[in-house]
Amino acid sequence: MQDLPHRRATYADLLAAPPNVVAELIAGELFTQPRPRNRQANTYSVLGGILNPRFQLGTGGPGGWWILVEPGIELPRAPEVSPDVAGWRRERMPTLPTEAISVVPDWVCEVLSPSTARFDRTDMLSIYASFSVGHCWYVDPLARTMEVFELTSGKWLLAATFKDADSVAAPPFAVHTFSLDALWPYDAA
Numbered sequence: 001m002q003d004l005p006h007r008r009a010t011y012a013d014l015l016a017a018p019p020n021v022v023a024e025l026i027a028g029e030l031f032t033q034p035r036p037r038n039r040q041a042n043t044y045s046v047l048g049g050i051l052n053p054r055f056q057l058g059t060g061g062p063g064g065w066w067i068l069v070e071p072g073i074e075l076p077r078a079p080e081v082s083p084d085v086a087g088w089r090r091e092r093m094p095t096l097p098t099e100a101i102s103v104v105p106d107w108v109c110e111v112l113s114p115s116t117a118r119f120d121r122t123d124m125l126s127i128y129a130s131f132s133v134g135h136c137w138y139v140d141p142l143a144r145t146m147e148v149f150e151l152t153s154g155k156w157l158l159a160a161t162f163k164d165a166d167s168v169a170a171p172p173f174a175v176h177t178f179s180l181d182a183l184w185p186y187d188a189a
Contacts, residue, residue: 043141043183044069044084044111054176055087061176064090065106074100075131081124083108087172107172109137125149129156135172141184146170 048069054061066088073081086105093103108128110120120138128136129151136156138147148160148170162168165181 039141039184039186040084040111040113042186043139044109046183046185047109047111047139048085050178050182051085051087051173051176055173066090066093066096071105072100073105074102075104081127083124084111085109104131105133107135107137108133109139112138112140112142114142125156129154137170139183144180144184146180146183 048067051065052067053059055063055065056067057063067085068087069085070082071086073083073086075081080100083105086109087107088101088103089106092106093101110116110124112120117140125136132151132154134151136149136151138149140146144164146162146168147158148162149156150159150171151157160170162170162180165179167177168180169175169177
């Protein structure tokens with residue numbers, strides 16, 4: 001029996017994905033994963049809420065960034081990726097596009113879950129490196145940890161780790177400190 005040639009996924013395939021999954025089109029292949037559970041969704045919403053006033057709006061911080069939750073990013077060889085949270089320096093992306101973003105983010109954050117951790121730590125990290133994303137954070141709400149990576153000479157280097165209620169000052173947002181336990185308010189007594 002002869003193998004049939006593999007058909008490359010298209011944008012139409014992405015649009016046809018069921019509404020109960022997150023779909024990404026990467027290098028002609030459609031990847032789907034379950035929608036985030038409440039704790040993961042809350043974690044990246046809160047993180048965006050911590051960073052947005054200071055780094056996007058300039059309230060109590062330097063401003064100069066766009067901070068977006070689940071942005072649609074279309075890049076060559078990876079037409080549609082959507083990190084949980086991403087940021088762009090305004091000097092590189094002065095205005096926020098009305099359609100999908102075609103500028104490589106300066107920073108991405110993936111909020112890990114049992115169903116996405118393997119994909120985020122391997123496939124997505126490689127894709128982010130191939131496009132020279134400068135910083136990647138992994139936040140794990142179940143383990144209550146955060147890992148900070150910096151891309152140096154094409155390789156990801158672990159720059160810092162945080163746990164529980166540690167005080168976080170991490171690149172590229174090291175000028176502002178926040179308590180990591182703000183990302184898991186559902187654990188409060």
